[in-house]
Amino acid sequence: MLQKDVKLDNICKTWLLEKHIDFLKSFGKERNQYESNMMEFLRMSGMYWGLTALHLINNGQIPKEEEIFEYIKSCEHNNGGYSPAPGHDPHLLYTLSAVQIACLLNRESELPIEKIVQYVSSLQLKDGSFTGDKWGEIDTRYSFCALACLSLLGKLNEIDLAKSVEFIKSCQNFDGGFGSRPGAESHGGLIYCCVGALSIAGRLDIVDADTLGWWLAERQLPSGGLNGRPEKLPDVCYSWWVFSTLNILGRDHWIDKEQLKNFILASQDNEGGGFSDRPGDEPDPFHTLFGIAALSLMSYDKILPIDPTYCLPKTVINRLGLKPQTLS
Numbered sequence: 396m397l398q399k400d401v402k403l404d405n406i407c408k409t410w411l412l413e414k415h416i417d418f419l420k421s422f423g424k425e426r427n428q429y430e431s432n433m434m435e436f437l438r439m440s441g442m443y444w445g446l447t448a449l450h451l452i453n454n455g456q457i458p459k460e461e462e463i464f465e466y467i468k469s470c471e472h473n474n475g476g477y478s479p480a481p482g483h484d485p486h487l488l489y490t491l492s493a494v495q496i497a498c499l500l501n502r503e504s505e506l507p508i509e510k511i512v513q514y515v516s517s518l519q520l521k522d523g524s525f526t527g528d529k530w531g532e533i534d535t536r537y538s539f540c541a542l543a544c545l546s547l548l549g550k551l552n553e554i555d556l557a558k559s560v561e562f563i564k565s566c567q568n569f570d571g572g573f574g575s576r577p578g579a580e581s582h583g584g585l586i587y588c589c590v591g592a593l594s595i596a597g598r599l600d601i602v603d604a605d606t607l608g609w610w611l612a613e614r615q616l617p618s619g620g621l622n623g624r625p626e627k628l629p630d631v632c633y634s635w636w637v638f639s640t641l642n643i644l645g646r647d648h649w650i651d652k653e654q655l656k657n658f659i660l661a662s663q664d665n666e667g668g669g670f671s672d673r674p675g676d677e678p679d680p681f682h683t684l685f686g687i688a689a690l691s692l693m694s695y696d697k698i699l700p701i702d703p704t705y706c707l708p709k710t711v712i713n714r715l716g717l718k719p720q721t722l723s
């Protein structure tokens with residue numbers, strides 16, 4: 396079977412730092428109205444991705460902090476949940492993004508913490524799983540969102556932590572990986588969510604680190620890039636999902652970091668800056684954060700250190716006194 400991969404033409408791309416800062420500062424501005432309307436359904440997350448990436452490469456400087464905090468407040472619902480934009484429905488994904496942005500701004504104490512706790516707790520089911528909103532879709536992604544959101548607010552004890560860990564364990568597969576629900580196939584993004592949630596809960600004892608580490612290391616292709624499942628193309632965002640999980644499991648040396656770095660740098664956009672999912676595609680804030688975050692885990696250039704579990708700067712996690720579990 397021919398292994399699907401991409402060919403890297405100009406191997407070592409230079410680090411286009413200034414262009415990335417411009418890309419992140421201007422994203423959403425001169426973009427045409429149609430496109431920004433198209434992305435309104437994820438705008439709060441888009442702001443978390445863009446602002447975190449900017450913080451990491453711009454020495455922790457973020458512009459217009461007051462305007463950003465006002466935007467978060469404009470998306471708050473009286474049930475304690477946050478929507479991606481005013482007028483949209485609240486959802487756990489955007490509630491986590493709002494809390495993450497507030498933590499970046501060092502203003503999480505100004506949030507209606509008790510109402511957010513009530514909202515997140517209301518989404519936990521008897522089997523310990525979490526739904527994303529009132530429509531009831533269960534996914535281990537939402538387990539991560541719930542545990543990350545509450546622990547950032549210092550309120551992890553307000554949900555049934557043991558039951559949430561029990562549900563995640565029920566999604567563990569024989570290949571050492573995890574899926575979105577019991578019986579679902581292992582997938583790089585969901586493995587990050589499950590291992591991240593177990594890291595927050597201090598229950599990495601549940602993970603078969605060697606079997607999972609092997610499956611994750613198998614994601615690296617000759618191009619140096621990582622894919623999310625066997626037979627898939629490499630994608631910069633998996634540089635984060637797969638590599639940060641290996642880092643949490645203390646097995647990040649099981650892949651070739653130099654080759655991964657080359658794949659990420661080859662995915663930079665030479666014109667306007669930013670990173671795309673793979674060389675030659677359109678850049679976006681999502682892949683820009685996850686490419687920069689993976690480079691941060693490799694201590695590349697002067698990128699500020701990032702926490703592998705929360706995907707937030709280490710300085711923020713240290714300030715909050717959080718100690719997500721990792722294996723050595």
Ligand SMILES: COc1ccc(S(=O)(=O)N2Cc3cc(-c4ccc(C=O)o4)ccc3N(Cc3cncn3C)C[C@H]2Cc2ccc(O)cc2)cc1
Nearest residue numbers: 434437440441442444445488584630632672679680681682
């Ligand atoms: C462009 O097509 C998509 C497809 C899915 C989505 S998504 O919201 O379900 N989502 C996040 C995501 C975002 C972007 C993107 C483009 C511009 C911006 C502005 O900030 O963000 C692009 C892709 C994307 N995906 C899809 C994807 C990424 N790599 C491969 N694919 C197919 C991921 C997707 C699921 C998701 C992952 C993490 C997360 O925190 C939230 C949602 C968004 C756009």
Ligand SMILES: [Zn+2]
Nearest residue numbers: 630631632672
């Ligand atoms: Zn991607």
